[in-house]
Amino acid sequence: xxxxxxxxxxxxxxxxxxxxxxxxxxxxxxxxxxxxxxxxxxxxxxxxxxxxxxxxxxxxxxxxxxxxxxxxxxxxxxxxxxxxxxxxxxxxxxxxxxxxxxxxxxxxxxxxxxxxxxxxxxxxxxxxxxxxxxxxxxxxxxxxxxxxxxxxxxxxxxxxxxxxxxxxxxxxxxxxxxxxxxxxxxxxxxxxxxxxxxxxxxxxxxxxxxxxxxxxxxxxxxxxxxxxxxxxxxxxxxxxxxxxxxxxxxxxxxxxxxxxx
Numbered sequence: 001x002x003x004x005x006x007x008x009x010x011x012x013x014x015x016x017x018x019x020x021x022x023x024x025x026x027x028x029x030x031x032x033x034x035x036x037x038x039x040x041x042x043x044x045x046x047x048x049x050x051x052x053x054x055x056x057x058x059x060x061x062x063x064x065x066x067x068x069x070x071x072x073x074x075x076x077x078x079x080x081x082x083x084x085x086x087x088x089x090x091x092x093x094x095x096x097x098x099x100x101x102x103x104x105x106x107x108x109x110x111x112x113x114x115x116x117x118x119x120x121x122x123x124x125x126x127x128x129x130x131x132x133x134x135x136x137x138x139x140x141x142x143x144x145x146x147x148x149x150x151x152x153x154x155x156x157x158x159x160x161x162x163x164x165x166x167x168x169x170x171x172x173x174x175x176x177x178x179x180x181x182x183x184x185x186x187x188x189x190x191x192x193x194x195x196x197x198x199x200x201x202x203x204x205x206x207x208x209x210x211x212x213x214x215x216x217x218x219x220x221x222x223x224x225x226x227x228x229x230x231x232x233x234x235x236x237x238x239x240x241x242x243x244x245x246x247x248x249x250x251x252x253x254x255x256x257x258x259x260x261x
Contacts, residue, residue, distance in 0.1 A: 065155030121188035150174030
């Protein structure tokens with residue numbers, strides 16, 4: 001694994017309240033915490049920066065989504081999100097922000113038929129209510145310039161389609177090894193080409209990352225060619241390897257450092 005961490009947090013489990021390492025000196029940044037919550041009926045893990053309880057102002061927010069067969073714990077366990085956030089904050093490379101990690105799958109897909117149902121537009125339709133309750137519960141901004149959304153694989157698919165369905169609501173979009181084209185068109189997915197044009201008119205960053213050996217590489221290449229043919233600007237990062245957490249940890253590190261600049 002790439003050496004992307006500066007400090008490590010201890011006891012990383014997303015159950016109740018999670019805290020990182022105790023500071024070794026006054027100069028060491030106190031680690032953020034993760035709480036478990038339910039927002040609009042959706043289980044979530046929420047990363048809160050160390051200053052959250054004392055802060056009077058709202059924070060930027062990142063909605064960060066898992067992939068197929070995953071859950072809300074994935075980014076704090078396999079993705080090591082707490083260590084990454086604390087490390088980058090300690091190095092002064094990112095701003096403090098709240099990260100909301102929902103269980104973005106309506107159910108646990110166990111068959112090909114259920115896989116299709118996991119990307120049937122339900123989550124995209126529910127996201128405005130999910131976002132509204134998130135903003136009511138937490139000290140997070142409702143301004144597009146301080147709102148980002150990202151996800152891996154199926155979560156990348158949801159990120160792509162939530163962000164164009166709600167075009168103008170997110171200035172920062174991150175697609176990590178994403179599925180792209182819907183299997184079954186519906187009222188959410190059918191106008192995606194037109195809505196991506198509208199979305200790109202206001203986006204600050206549209207970031208795509210994928211590994212050369214990823215099984216979704218061809219689909220992402222086709223999507224990139226469509227963006228290029230339509231003169232739509234995006235940022236692309238291609239790594240070695242495939243559909244793995246090593247890559248997704250690398251991508252989130254790179255993406256975080258581009259937010260809210």
